[in-house]
Amino acid sequence: MKILVPVKRVVDYNVKVRVKSDGTGVETAGVKMSMNPFDEIAVEEAVRLKEKGVATEIVAVSMGVAASAETIRTALAMGADRGILVETDVDLQPLAVAKLLKAIVAKEAPNLIIMGKQAIDDDMSATGQMLAALLGWPQGTFASKVAIEGDGVTVVREVDGGLETVALTLPAIVTTDLRLNEPRYASLPNIMKARKKPIETLKPADLGVDPAPRLTVLTVAEPPKRQAGVKVGSVAELVAKLKTEAKVI
């Protein structure tokens, strides 16, 4: 079984993001970048399936600027077998990514796609669902448990009311939630091996996809500074304030 794992290069989760002074986006120059943490979980799940003998090959795909190759290297060091980089300086939106992934699926014919439920930069949580729609494949989103059985996959989903279990027929798409697994650290020998694993570089045009944005970003702004709260001495005072000041009851 071949597994495709899309991985995204995002601002590291430890970095305090700053909005660019011209309001066009978030500052990324000189900022530490890492693999989207949900994608790390996706790579880990794929590697575990390979270690169990369920999967035979793991292909990591990333899209964006040339430096995204490093995100692929991270996936290779964790245990992916080879990488595909779709290189473009265009700001990719979920629909463009989904279309590009669809083209790669046509080329690679994977049986399973495991990807993060969302990226921590824009928190869109859209690409997996869009890709499923474009391919006409079943999807198991927000997975906290994944089990392959025969030609199907059972996914336990984290939904608002609790856990929902769905059975999908392969090929299928799974998007990962936080509790699916705890990703491993790359060991030194695996980091060394990853340097030698192949990464194929493509352009969107090679895949016949126009990645131009369909949505226009008007402005990006800092969230308003949080105001200091007030301390109340008693429940009665709290209720009074809720009535007179907050006017919510």
Add this chain to the structure above:
Amino acid sequence: MDFALTDAQEALREAVARICRGFGDEYWLERDRHGGFPSDFHQALARDGWLGICMPAEYGGAGLGLAEAAIMMQAIAESGAGMSGASAVHINIFGLNPVVVFGSDAQKRRMLPPLIAGREKACFAVTEPNAGLDTTHLTTRAEKRGDRYVVNGQKVWISTAQVAGKMLLLARTTPIEQVRKSTQGLSLFYTTLDRSRVEVREIEKMGRKSVDSNQVFFDGLEVPEDDLIGEEGRGFEYILHGLNPERVLIAAEAVGLGFAALARATAYAKERVVFGRPIGQNQAIQHPLAENWMELEAARLMVMNAAWQYDTGRPCGAAANAAKYLAGEAGFKACQQAVMTHGGYGYAKEYHVERFLREVMIPRIAPVSPQLVLCYIAERVLGLPKSY
């Protein structure tokens, strides 16, 4: 000229930092209180192959250079593990370089893989009570008897000898009176630390309680001739080969520890409010911290410069010594300033910086005093007459 770390170097720094995050401040505080070798930390690094970072790939290592090892050691110290964490693995990283360079293939096959896998630990038995940097005058004797050598004598400041199963040992095989130059007649062995013939006595010290330093007494230790590295009588030359890398690594550790202290001081200066403003808003607090950063960063660049020289086969003595001096002093100043920035709390163990200050004395003093580095630079770089 490119001063940035490569992507591969960034990746390995991040990987080491992630392992270190599993061993937090409380772990090292506890080790500092009660001692006990940080075996789980040593094993965590061994498990992921980090002890073999500089070892040749054919013996299970990664075959990377001194620059990568320096990045790794800085990351370890900077995580808050300080010298306790760094010294727990330090000797494994470059200590066996003489074996790598001068050992036979059979020896390398026998000696390196267990060390890389973390199954064996080694200590470095060179310095003696009456011969510190004056290495050629060491008096520990190894006398050839049939197919073995018998070792008698004494060593001091031997780190990790309490837990090590192996040791790299420098001893005199030909008496000093019988050689033309004092540098001749010393031989290098990598052998089993047989505790029935070797007494290891721990030295109580200022900091780094969990990684032992010792006096070591040899009373008829038998060393098989198979454990002789290279040729008999050339041990000093072999040891010299590893001294510069050793200095570079310890300098990297001092830089890491200094940055760890600076990070704590800066965080405290931002959050501690006195007279209605964070103390870090006062220049008396922020200027010394800014100075610490510049000095640490300059020292780090000298470390990387020395490592680059070594890795590209250039003479690196001046840069390696300068790196060790600059890093030792910058690290010390940063740790001291971190305590002062914390005021009274800096003296409390739970703020960690007093531990850093005690530990940073190690790279300041060892493996060569700052004064002797100055002598080296004066003599070898500036061409001034030898003063001692």
